[in-house]
Amino acid sequence: MIDWDDIRYFRAVARGGSVRAAAEKLGVNHSTVIRRVAQLEERLGAQMFEKLPSGYRLTDAGEDVLEFADQMKASSQLLETRIFGRDQGVRGLLRVTLPPFLATHLLMPDFAEFARLHPDIEMEVLSTGEVANLTNREADVAIRNVGDRKNLPLNLHGLKGPEMYGGVYMSRDRLAAWRMGATDAIRWIVVNDDGLPDWVRKGEVPTSGSPFKTPDAGAQIVAARQGIGMTRLPCFVGDADPSLTRVPGIGLHMYGTLWLLTQGETRKTKRVRLFTEFLSRRLANHAPLLAGLSVARDR
Numbered sequence: 001m002i003d004w005d006d007i008r009y010f011r012a013v014a015r016g017g018s019v020r021a022a023a024e025k026l027g028v029n030h031s032t033v034i035r036r037v038a039q040l041e042e043r044l045g046a047q048m049f050e051k052l053p054s055g056y057r058l059t060d061a062g063e064d065v066l067e068f069a070d071q072m073k074a075s076s077q078l079l080e081t082r083i084f085g086r087d088q089g090v091r092g093l094l095r096v097t098l099p100p101f102l103a104t105h106l107l108m109p110d111f112a113e114f115a116r117l118h119p120d121i122e123m124e125v126l127s128t129g130e131v132a133n134l135t136n137r138e139a140d141v142a143i144r145n146v147g148d149r150k151n152l153p154l155n156l157h158g159l160k161g162p163e164m165y166g167g168v169y170m171s172r173d174r175l176a177a178w179r180m181g182a183t184d185a186i187r188w189i190v191v192n193d194d195g196l197p198d199w200v201r202k203g204e205v206p207t208s209g210s211p212f213k214t215p216d217a218g219a220q221i222v223a224a225r226q227g228i229g230m231t232r233l234p235c236f237v238g239d240a241d242p243s244l245t246r247v248p249g250i251g252l253h254m255y256g257t258l259w260l261l262t263q264g265e266t267r268k269t270k271r272v273r274l275f276t277e278f279l280s281r282r283l284a285n286h287a288p289l290l291a292g293l294s295v296a297r298d299r
Helices: 004-016 019-026 030-044 060-085 100-117 172-179 217-225 264-268 270-285
Strands: 049-052 055-058 092-098 121-127 141-146 156-171 187-190 229-234 244-246 253-263
Touching: 004 019, 004 030, 004 055, 004 060, 019 030, 030 060, 055 060, 092 100, 092 270, 100 121, 100 141, 100 217, 100 270, 121 270, 141 270, 156 172, 156 217, 156 270, 172 244, 187 217, 217 229, 217 244, 253 270, 264 270
Parallel strands: 092 121, 092 141, 187 229
Antiparallel strands: 049 055, 141 253, 156 229, 156 244, 156 253
């Protein structure tokens, strides 16, 4: 009789292309993967892989087994989401994924309030720029900034939130010094490889010198506070920081629209419904801040 757990090890090697990749994905050692695949081959009386210098290549028998393994994986996920969807309790795990800025600079007080109202719901906040796979239950709710609604997967259910705008900010002290005639280079602070946008060049304060790059969003803000230069930030971040001010002569630019995304059966659970309804109201309250309308700025 086949040990169906052996299928899981086989599929990990087939999809990862090597025993090492499968071991890392499954969190086991190299020898365990080899043993489980060998056990499956012995049970079926067929070799699953050809061992090549470039990795593992499926045999014809392996191709057939992989097709069934993928079907088993899909059926397992469907069963899990359907059973989860029938769970109407207000206790248990709720996983929420969202970009770091939204978590640390806007929504954490709202999460705290929801946790206070529902103490039996265990919250896991995945603050990352990576897009979690809702279909595979990597998260229950995703809060995402969406530039084009057409890019949303058809299998996701979405609650549309407010639009989010950004501006260009620099240190208040640095701007005051420039107005007093300081000639030190005002750099363009970036967190990726994008160059200086044309619309920034048209502002009253010129940038000069080499760009200042950092992959860390937190360091980006600190660099602006320290007067290194100017940088683009969401309005809810820049307007809320008393040490920063908008760079004069540069208008706001739309990032996109915030959406609360859930998947199929998952959205039917009571704890997911409670959370999305609660957060939808809170996002509506944050709309002026997200649009850059809540704080009068120096010009």
